[in-house]
Amino acid sequence: MAKQGYHHGNLREALIVACLRLVEEKGPTGFTLSEAARVAGVTPAAVYRHFEGREDLIAAAAHQGYEIFADMMEEAYAKGLPSALKAFEGTGRAYLAFARRFPGHYVAMFESGISIQRTSELNKVASRGLGVLEKAAAELSKHIPPEKRPPPQMFAAHIWAMSHGVVELFARGSPGTKSPFPPEDLLESGIGVYLRGLGLIPPDS
Amino acid sequence: MAKQGYHHGNLREALIVACLRLVEEKGPTGFTLSEAARVAGVTPAAVYRHFEGREDLIAAAAHQGYEIFADMMEEAYAKGLPSALKAFEGTGRAYLAFARRFPGHYVAMFESGISIQRTSELNKVASRGLGVLEKAAAELSKHIPPEKRPPPQMFAAHIWAMSHGVVELFARGSPGTKSPFPPEDLLESGIGVYLRGLGLIPPDS
DNA sequence: TGTACATCAGTGAACGCGCGTTCACTGATGTAC
DNA sequence: TGTACATCAGTGAACGCGCGTTCACTGATGTAC
Numbered sequence: 001m002a003k004q005g006y007h008h009g010n011l012r013e014a015l016i017v018a019c020l021r022l023v024e025e026k027g028p029t030g031f032t033l034s035e036a037a038r039v040a041g042v043t044p045a046a047v048y049r050h051f052e053g054r055e056d057l058i059a060a061a062a063h064q065g066y067e068i069f070a071d072m073m074e075e076a077y078a079k080g081l082p083s084a085l086k087a088f089e090g091t092g093r094a095y096l097a098f099a100r101r102f103p104g105h106y107v108a109m110f111e112s113g114i115s116i117q118r119t120s121e122l123n124k125v126a127s128r129g130l131g132v133l134e135k136a137a138a139e140l141s142k143h144i145p146p147e148k149r150p151p152p153q154m155f156a157a158h159i160w161a162m163s164h165g166v167v168e169l170f171a172r173g174s175p176g177t178k179s180p181f182p183p184e185d186l187l188e189s190g191i192g193v194y195l196r197g198l199g200l201i202p203p204d205s
Numbered sequence: 206m207a208k209q210g211y212h213h214g215n216l217r218e219a220l221i222v223a224c225l226r227l228v229e230e231k232g233p234t235g236f237t238l239s240e241a242a243r244v245a246g247v248t249p250a251a252v253y254r255h256f257e258g259r260e261d262l263i264a265a266a267a268h269q270g271y272e273i274f275a276d277m278m279e280e281a282y283a284k285g286l287p288s289a290l291k292a293f294e295g296t297g298r299a300y301l302a303f304a305r306r307f308p309g310h311y312v313a314m315f316e317s318g319i320s321i322q323r324t325s326e327l328n329k330v331a332s333r334g335l336g337v338l339e340k341a342a343a344e345l346s347k348h349i350p351p352e353k354r355p356p357p358q359m360f361a362a363h364i365w366a367m368s369h370g371v372v373e374l375f376a377r378g379s380p381g382t383k384s385p386f387p388p389e390d391l392l393e394s395g396i397g398v399y400l401r402g403l404g405l406i407p408p409d410s
Numbered sequence: 411t412g413t414a415c416a417t418c419a420g421t422g423a424a425c426g427c428g429c430g431t432t433c434a435c436t437g438a439t440g441t442a443c
Numbered sequence: 444t445g446t447a448c449a450t451c452a453g454t455g456a457a458c459g460c461g462c463g464t465t466c467a468c469t470g471a472t473g474t475a476c
Binding site for chain 1: 232233234316318355356358359360362363365366367368369370371373374375384385386391394395397398399400401402403
């Protein structure tokens, strides 16, 4: 990561790392291109050899995040198979796990205000992660009698919303919001109740 | 709202209104004290007659938001009584309704990064809103057999998280996130499934 | 192995900009007599 | 009703600052011969 002479070696990556660190520490507002350059040990102007500007740098960080995110979702899904239920629960948990392990990426993706529509590439990789959740939901919904089966996209959205809410409100340094429960437990139990509501888990336990 | 001569009349309020508008239009990042002053038709320096600075102005906007929010929650709760179930569902819906009707306030409260701990006053008014939700949850939880009754704070947190998630992901101009379902329906059905999972609604319907 | 040269990733100085904040001031308002 | 005066909400000029971005440049690297 330290530069070794006039040429850096891998400045592009180093700038993304710096961006992630700053965005995590100071929030998306606090992030400046100049400081990222400073952290990477380089002149602000050098950034323009690798990115179009400030926005583009954040977008690159987010892109990397979506990639990792999609991978984690897929892995969690595969790990749960062949049980559709386990696979589904796994993806829900993976959401929170991602936010915990990659807070910088998470902020760049969901709180920095960069649009998913920015690039078709960004859009594509972002859809991959959500796609896994929807696939898991579709698979799982086959276990519900057709006449009382909600659209899989819908309950994917429910789980996504709950996961996102738990992360935003309870897992991050959010506005003084403290819950007496660890976010992991909160999400776990929330998903549990929800799936029970769909009749996918027996009512006791 | 137009100033009428040298003295404005109600600059404090006008500045909050300007702050809300800007924060809604451009996001919390885009908000500047100077522009708020401009919108209110006044010199930036004039702001300091009413607020300590930029942060303080946003905090005031958030404070006003929390006040309105708490009122809406209480009203929704009261309207649902004496049915504990209806009262609870009402507060969930009120969350989304608030975000829709007062987007500027919503941003100031939940996305601007100002801490709830900033003032004991702010903390107090912010707790009032959440308190209603917790009260509703506690009331409702009496209808669950004690041995399978989760802590009311916990399921208040679940509903809060889901509401917040729906708002952030689907109700606001969020990162290209589009759902085929209107947020209202999404939240309504999500809460429905959840309550069914708690055994508070009969499994059919 | 050595030299000439093209490539390109970095520099560093400069720019204009709008920001938040301060200060001594001044114009309008309201009150005492 | 009129005048003197205190109060205070506004002005406007100035400040230092760090930002994002541009530009002509230069130093390091790699390749052709």
